[in-house]
Amino acid sequence: MRRRLYWLWIGCAVLAARVEAGEEAEPGAERLRPVAIVDGAIPASLTGVPGDPARGRALVVDRTKGLCLLCHAGPFPEERFTGNLGPALDGIGDRLAPGALRLRLVDGRVLNPDTIMPSYYSLAGTTRVGAAWRDRPVLEPQEIEDIVAFLATLRDTPSERPAP
Template sequence: MLAIALAPALGATAKAEALAPFTVIGDGIPDSLTGKAGDAAHGRALVLDRASTCILCHSGPFPEIRFQGDLAPNLAGAGNRWSVSQLRLRLVDASRLNPVTIMPSYYRLEGLVRVGQGWRDKPILSAEQIEDIVAYLATLRD
């Protein structure tokens, strides 16, 4: 099994945010980025918030949302298809699993291209938000 330890990355400006260190083992990140489980209710709210962009590409069991994406897998049953570890890596940096994915790297700072000025030197989602979304997606069972 492949194991990679990553140190926190820092951008070059004062507004840079440190990323929590994490270890990729195989196709997942087994340990929480925050050291604790996320809040599934808050995770659901984040998934449905168009600012997180999840719902722009994914559809799912969200009857209250009129327009849902169809570019990416339906999130219904995500907790059956992927482990918590696998979900975490897909949110942190899906390009580790598929270098040509269109899914954003939500918790990465280096090696990105075409990053808007307002998003440079900070991740799209915080470690807490990643854990909240992971907690929610893990509850989605068929």
């Protein structure tokens, strides 16, 4: 409860600051939780609640929700027709720490302004968003945490593979 009030306060403060500064508010942006980027990563959880790798996997393979497999292949033997616009996700947990994964999901444009990867938790710079999707991030913060937790389990090193 205290936590919720805290974020609410932040939302109001940001809105007030923007109005004061005469900036146009990004509609819905006040609803998004603030994120702190440190050295190419978002080290802190967006929610404080540990992600659930099983829910994360379900989101990753869901082609209407996570959309990941439209662009990425990976260790998903039951999934056919994965795309190849992005790198394969095999071993991604070896290559990227959770904080680095989190930033790439939240807003990869911070690292590469030209990236084709959608920003899953940012409304910055969006235009002509369809009515059904307006003022909403692609994923909710806990969904991001679930996906980060799942991707962290994708290891090439067998000894580090978590028990099934």
